Amino acid sequence: MIFWLTALAVWIAAGARVGRVLVRPATTVRVAIVVAVACVAAASTVAIPDVAVSIDRLAPGGVRDGERLSVLLVISMWVGFTTATTVVAAATWPITSRKNLRHSAMIIYALGTAVVLAVLMWSARFGWGAVTFGSVVIAITGLRALDWTPLGRGIAIFVAGTALVAALSAWQLRHEILDDSVTARTQEFAWAWSIASLLISIGAIFILVEIWIRARVLLRRVRVLHRVLTERFPEVTQDDAEHTTTVLRASDQVAQIMDALFLQAGSGAFVDGGSTPIEGPERARSVARWVIDPLQSDPLDTRWISPPGGVSTRRWVGDIAVAYAKESGS
Incomplete structure (x- = not known):
């Protein structure tokens, strides 16, 4: 049940980001955030044991050498998250201007797609390696933007989740390098991956939620004053x-x-x-x-x-x- 609730919470966050894109201009960064959170939501869903079993039935013998299809899809989704979040991080790099951000995003997405193909066709190590490296870069970039503002607090939560992803993916990479016999067959520390997913989803919508809460508090605070002055x-x-x-x-x-x-x-x-x-x-x-x-x-x-x-x-x-x-x- 915990895994189902985690997936539901992340999908709600993804829906909130989609709504943000619908009411605001669909900039490269906003679209990338939607893709990132949607990938985390998809990874959380596929990682649910019941869902994973159903997906594995599509390839009873495994994709290659007994590797489970569900695990490869989870790795691919985390590669997608890392790719999209790298686009968001690239927007803050001094060498990236608003004019060439779209071109940089296309290159990053192309690299991410290549890694996903490598995961599905060759080895999961490509995926875990890319997730580890990308998450470290994202976390370091996010640390530069920390501030005691709604956006800064959201970034801090997002960075915490991404740092946890970096640690978990590094462990997975080490595990698969040292023990070839279980390559891409299991995803260890499922509870930790759930925590990372929740942190990322909360960080992605934190500014939206805090601004909404502040607006509700302000509306309640000024209700009487507003009524008196607007009647006057x-x-x-x-x-x-x-x-x-x-x-x-x-x-x-x-x-x-x-x-x-x-x-x-x-x-x-x-x-x-x-x-x-x-x-x-x-x-x-x-x-x-x-x-x-x-x-x-x-x-x-x-x-x-x-x-x-x-x-x-x-x-x-x-x-x-x-x-x-x-x-x-x-």
């Missing part, structure tokens, strides 16, 4: 706002709140040299009190509305929304 200034809203994605709706509501705040501040027409905006949480509380009762509170100009230095618009609107909820008791 309905001209800032859009008619089809409910038919957009969660991420876009969050961005739209942030923009609408800022537009409404600027309208309430007179759109910059009433800057009279008043008090200088303060910094820190007190500034958000001042704006919140001004939104609650613009007539009785101290008038604020657009300098107070603009996000403080080093603070993104999303975070600033979220801070105002939190302060508004505390000040109004909502």
